[in-house]
Amino acid sequence: MENPRISKHNSLVEHAVRAFLAILVGLVSSLLILLFKQSIKWLSSGLHHAGQNWLSVYVSWWPVFLPVAGGLAVGLMHQFVLRKERHHGVAGIMEAVASYGGRLPYLQAPAKVLASVFSLGSGASVGPEDPSVQIGANLGSMFGQLCRLPKRHVRLLVATGAASGIATAFNAPMAGVFFAIELIIDEFRARDMGILLLGSVTAVVVTRYMAGPAPAFPVPAYYWGGPRELPFYLGLGMLSAPVALVYIRVLYLAQDWFHHDIIPLWIRPVLIGVLLGVVGLWYPQVLGDGYATVREILWGHTLDIRLLITLIALKLLLTDVSIASGFIGGVFAPSIFLGAALGEAYGLGLTHFFPEMSIQPTDFALTGIAGVLAGAVRAPGTALILLFEMTDDYHIFLPLMFVVAVSMGISAILEQDSIYTLSLRRAGVSLHAANRELFRDIRVKDVMISPPDSVSIETPLREAAALLGQSHVNALPVVDENGRLAGMMSLGDVENAIERSPDNLNRPVQYFCSHSLTVTYPDEPLDDAMALMARDEIGQLPVLVRNDDRSMTGWLDRAAIIHSYKLANRL
Numbered sequence: 001m002e003n004p005r006i007s008k009h010n011s012l013v014e015h016a017v018r019a020f021l022a023i024l025v026g027l028v029s030s031l032l033i034l035l036f037k038q039s040i041k042w043l044s045s046g047l048h049h050a051g052q053n054w055l056s057v058y059v060s061w062w063p064v065f066l067p068v069a070g071g072l073a074v075g076l077m078h079q080f081v082l083r084k085e086r087h088h089g090v091a092g093i094m095e096a097v098a099s100y101g102g103r104l105p106y107l108q109a110p111a112k113v114l115a116s117v118f119s120l121g122s123g124a125s126v127g128p129e130d131p132s133v134q135i136g137a138n139l140g141s142m143f144g145q146l147c148r149l150p151k152r153h154v155r156l157l158v159a160t161g162a163a164s165g166i167a168t169a170f171n172a173p174m175a176g177v178f179f180a181i182e183l184i185i186d187e188f189r190a191r192d193m194g195i196l197l198l199g200s201v202t203a204v205v206v207t208r209y210m211a212g213p214a215p216a217f218p219v220p221a222y223y224w225g226g227p228r229e230l231p232f233y234l235g236l237g238m239l240s241a242p243v244a245l246v247y248i249r250v251l252y253l254a255q256d257w258f259h260h261d262i263i264p265l266w267i268r269p270v271l272i273g274v275l276l277g278v279v280g281l282w283y284p285q286v287l288g289d290g291y292a293t294v295r296e297i298l299w300g301h302t303l304d305i306r307l308l309i310t311l312i313a314l315k316l317l318l319t320d321v322s323i324a325s326g327f328i329g330g331v332f333a334p335s336i337f338l339g340a341a342l343g344e345a346y347g348l349g350l351t352h353f354f355p356e357m358s359i360q361p362t363d364f365a366l367t368g369i370a371g372v373l374a375g376a377v378r379a380p381g382t383a384l385i386l387l388f389e390m391t392d393d394y395h396i397f398l399p400l401m402f403v404v405a406v407s408m409g410i411s412a413i414l415e416q417d418s419i420y421t422l423s424l425r426r427a428g429v430s431l432h433a434a435n436r437e438l439f440r441d442i443r444v445k446d447v448m449i450s451p452p453d454s455v456s457i458e459t460p461l462r463e464a465a466a467l468l469g470q471s472h473v474n475a476l477p478v479v480d481e482n483g484r485l486a487g488m489m490s491l492g493d494v495e496n497a498i499e500r501s502p503d504n505l506n507r508p509v510q511y512f513c514s515h516s517l518t519v520t521y522p523d524e525p526l527d528d529a530m531a532l533m534a535r536d537e538i539g540q541l542p543v544l545v546r547n548d549d550r551s552m553t554g555w556l557d558r559a560a561i562i563h564s565y566k567l568a569n570r571l
Contacts, residue, residue, distance in 0.1 A: 017147075018153060018156070018195055019194075019195065019198055021143050021144070021147070021157060022157070022160050022195045022196075022198040022199040022202075023198055023199065023202045024143065025136065025139050025140045025143060025157055025160050025161050025164060025199050026160065026164045026167075026198065026199035026200060026201070026202030026203040026206070027202050027203070027206055028139055029135055029136035029139050029140075029161050029164040029165060029168065029199075029203055030164060030167075030168045030202070030203040030204075030206035030207050030210075031206060031210075032135050032139070033132045033135050033136070033164075033165060033168040033169065033203075034168065034206075034207065034210055034211060036113055036116070036117065036128070036131065036132065036135060037128060037132075037169075039117045039121070040117055040120045040121045040128065041121075042121075043117055043118070043121030043122070044120075044121045044122075044123075044288075047066050047069065047070075047121065047122060048066070051063060051065065051066060061281060063277060063280060063281060063284075064274070064277030064278055064280070064281065065277065066122050066123050066277065067122045067123040067124060067272075067273035067274075067276035067277045067280070067287070068270055068273040068274055068277055069122055069273070070118045070119060070121065070122020070123065070124060070269075070273060070327075071122070071124075071269035071270040071271070071272060071273030071274075071276075071325075071326075071327065072266075072269070072270050072273070073115075073118040073122075074115050074118050074119055074124075074269045074326055074327055074328065075265065075266035075267060075268065075269045075270055075326060076266055077111065077114070077115045077118070078115075078265050078266060078269075078326050079264075079265055079266040081111050082108070082111055082112065082115060083105070083108055087423050087424060088323065088423065089130040089131075089133075089134060089328075089330055089331075089420075090130050090133055090134075090162075090183065090184075090330070090420050091420045091421065091423050091424055092104075093133065093134065093137045093158065093162065093184060094183060094184060094420060094421070094424065095424055096141070096158070097155045097158055097159065097184055097185065100539075100558070101151030101154055101155060101539070102140075102141055102144060102151060102154035102155035102156075102157070102158040103141060103145060103154065104137060104138050104141035104142075104158065106138040106139070106141050106142040106145075109134060109135065109138040112131070112134065112328060113131060113134070113135060115328040116128070116131040116328045116329055119269075119322070119327040119328050119329050120288060120289065120329055122273070123276055123277075123280060123287035123288050124269075124272075124273075124276060124287075124288070124322045124327040124329060125276065125286055125287060125288070125290075125315060125318040125319045125322045125334065126289070126319060126322050126323060126327055126328070126329020126330060126331075126333070126334065127289050127329055127330035127331065127332045127333025127334055127336075128169065128289055128329065128330065128333065129165070129166060129169045129170075129330045129332035129333055130329065130330025130331065130332055131328065131329060131330060132165035132166070132168060132169045132330075133161075133162045133165035133166060133179075133330075134165070135161070135165060136160075136161030136162050136163070136164040136165035136168075136199075136203075137158045137159075137161040137162045137165070137184070138161070139161045140154075140157035140158040140159070140160050140161030140162075140199075141154060141157065141158050141161070143157055144157040144158070148492075155185070156185070156192055156195055156196075157195075158184065159180040159181075159184040159185045159192075159196060160180065160195055160196055160198075160199035160200075161199065162176075162179065162180045162183075162184045163176035163177050163179060163180035163184075163196050163199055163200040163203075164176060164199045164200055164202070164203035165203075166179040166180075166382070167200040167201075167203045167204050167207070168203045168204070168206075168207045169216060170215055170216045170386060170389070170390070171204060171207055171208065171211075171213070171214065171215045171216060172204070172215060172216075172385070172386055172389040172390065173197075173200040173201050173203070173204040173389075174200075174385045174389060175382055175385045175386040175389055176196075176200040176203070176204075177193070177196045177197060177200050178379070178381040178382045178385050179379060179382045180196055180200075181196070181381070182378075182379040182380075182381055182382055183377070183379055183382075183420065215389065215390045216291065216390075217291050217294055217295045217298065217390075218295070218390075219298050219366060219390050219391050220298060220299055220300070220362055221391075221393065222363055222366060222391050222393045222395060222396040223360050223363055224363075224395040224396070224398070224399070225357070225358070225359070225363075228357075229357075229359075229399070230399070230402060232350055232359070232364070233364075233367060233399045233402045233403050233406075234402065234406060235346070236342075236343060236346050236364055236367060236368055236371060236403050237371055237402065237403040237404070237405070237406025237407045237410070238406060238407075238410065239342060239346060239371075240339065240342065240368060240371030240372045240374075240375050240403065240406075240407040241371075241375045241406070241407045241408075241409075241410035241411045241414070242410075242414075243312065243316070243338055243339075243342055243372055243375070244335070244338075244371075244372050244374075244375025244376040244407065244411055244419075245375065245411060245414055245415050246316065247316050247319075247320070247331075247334075247335070247338065247372075247376050247419065248376060248415060248417075248418070248419045248422060249415075250316060250317065250320045251319075251320040251323060251324065251331070251419060252422060252423070252426075253320075254320045254321045254323075254324035254325075255323075255324040255423075257324070258324045258325055258326075265326065268325040268326050269322075269325045269326040269327050271325070272321050272322055272325040272327065275318070275321070276318060276322065279314060279318065283310070283311060283314055285311055285315075286311060286314045286315045286318055289333040289334075289337075290315060290333060290334065290336075290337035291333065291336075291337075293311070293337065293340075293341075294336060294337055294340045294369075297340045297341065297344045297362070297365050298340065298362055298365055298366065299362070300361075300362055302348070302361075303344065305345050305348045305349065308341045308342075308344055308345040308348075309345055311337075311341050312338055312341045312342055312345070315334055315337050315338060315341070316334075316338060319331065319334040331376065331377070331419050331420075332373070332377065335369075335372050335373045335376045335377060335419075336369050336372075336373060338372045339365075339368040339369035339370065339371055339372030339373055340365045340366075340368060340369050341365075341368075342368045342371075342372060343361075343364040343365035343366065343367060343368020343369065343371070344361050344362070344364065344365040344368070346361075346364050346368065347359060347360065347361025347362070347363065347364035347365065348361050350364070363399075366387060366391065366396065367387075367396070367399050367400055367403045368403070369383075369387060370383040370384060370386075370387050370400050370403055370404050371383075371403040371404060371406075371407040372407070373386075374404045374407050374408050374411075375407040375408065375410075375411040376411075376418065376419045377418055377419060377420065378408070378411070378412075378417075378418035378420075378421070379418075380404045380405075380408050383400075383404055384397070384400050384401065384404060387400055388400070442525070442526045443522065443523055443524065443525060443526065444520050444521065444522050444523070444524050444525075444526055444529050444543055444554070444556055445522035445523065445543075445554070446526070447526060447556070447560045447561070448522065448543045448553075448554035448555060448556050448560060449554065449555050449556075449557070449559075449560050450554065450555060451477055451542065451543075451552055451554065451555040452471050452473050452476055452477070452555065453467060453471060453476065454476060454477040454478065454479045454483075454552075455467060455476055455477075455478055455479070455489060455509055456478070456479060456480075456481070456509075457478055457479070457480055457481075457486050457487070457508060457509060457510035457513075458481075458508045458509075458510070459478075459508065459509050460505065460506055460507065460508060460509070461494065461497055461504055461505050461506070461507055461508070461509050461512060462505040462506060464476065464478075464489050464494070464509045465494045465505070468489070468491060468494065473540065473557070474490055474491055474539050474540065475488050475489060475490040475491070475538075475539075475540055476488070476489050477489075477542055477552060478509055478510070478513045479552075484550035484551060484552075485517070485519075485542060485544065485550045485551070485552045486510070486513075486515070486550075487509075487510070487513035487514055487515045487517065488513060488514050488517060488542070489509050489512070489513040489514075490514065493512050493513055493514060494512070496512070497511075497512040517542070518532055518533075518538060518541060519541060519542050519543070519544050520532060520541045520542075520543055520544075520556060521543065521544060521545075521546045522543055522545075522546070522553060522554065523546060526561070529541055529556055530561065539557060539558055540555065540556065540557040540558075541555075541556045541557075542554075542555060543555060543556055
């Protein structure tokens, strides 16, 4: 029996290591994100300086060339450097946490960040927050993998990095934590909150030391006119939902069009760069993250209502085609732009019809941000806390909650997915525990596949390691002389054996494989098998004959489960 004192000591060490890594992730994430944002400013200033001093001598419409140049740089990176992704940005992180134990291809992250700098610095209509989240999440995944932490801890570090990204981007620590809980973590445990807080608070401390205490864009004092204004906020919520839904749908229509288009990959962002440059000559507000325009709106620099409606339409379209064509950036900042412009236009309309009520359009711009953000991203807590941390005014909570509730309710009725999760659902990936109810009517035998090649207990470890590398699986079944299952040999088992002694490569696998097996049976509900995989943090299960616990008849892995989601939707 394990000594209780030793067990308690090991637990304390484990918590100390996790806390240290959370602080490290928050610290490094914040520094890298601040460098990322500064690099965008440097590139933008450099391009404008070159245009004003060189190109302006030849053409007066030189700003058109800036997003074209950025598009060319991004296109060439897609062609020769960047690896094709199944899912864009935050959606890819969500899939990695839900399906791959938080393992992200962190070596690819620097190239993606550089492409984001080219995109935002040249004026593409995208946001910096999603790349910031990717910086933090990839750092968390890297530290977790290098330290060989269990998958649950790797996933938590990925979420901590994502929280640090949002916290740094907006100088808002609690918004970062809520973002991680609502969007990144598949199954939240109360004890995980401390780790998320450590990373997020560390990131904000560094951000405020390096960049000052101000939020991403300072906001004016909020004026609450009392319950009589609630019907107006109801109307704003009802408008926020369709704007968010159109934003989602147009993005995927654009992606589908580019997916089937014959235009070469590298030229697509160049062509959209031309469109951005031409539109930017008349409406420069829609280029880049749009935060300068958001500040103008929130501080009462009144824009004409027709101009605001035009900016909403252009920003929505240009953001979607920018991302679909290959520019790398996020959808978070454009959602804020759309919400602010929508709320301001709505507020201006109210002042025209109800002049006696002293309505402040900027108040509706503030709440409009939360409405569109919640409708598009489906993170109501993040939207509420973000606006609260920016205003530091409790009075805004009531109208915020009302607008977010209405927008979320309508959005959920008309479209079940967010701008992040729609691509995952279309690929058959399920993220939510509620969806596992679909698997209760499916048996393991319905989706299991043939087992991979097995190795004998007498096979030298060197040969087993080579077979693992060739088979592209994480573990192989080990069988005895009668062909019956005797154990499982994983990549981790091979690495541990080699670490102990390189001479182990010549010894039989029976000394290094795992003999304590987690298995399933053909007649078991798939939901139960998934619970076993989650409990033991493994990616595959051997399927054994029910009355013969060493005779293997099939294999269940994550790919089979993803396929089963499509099957479940047909039942």
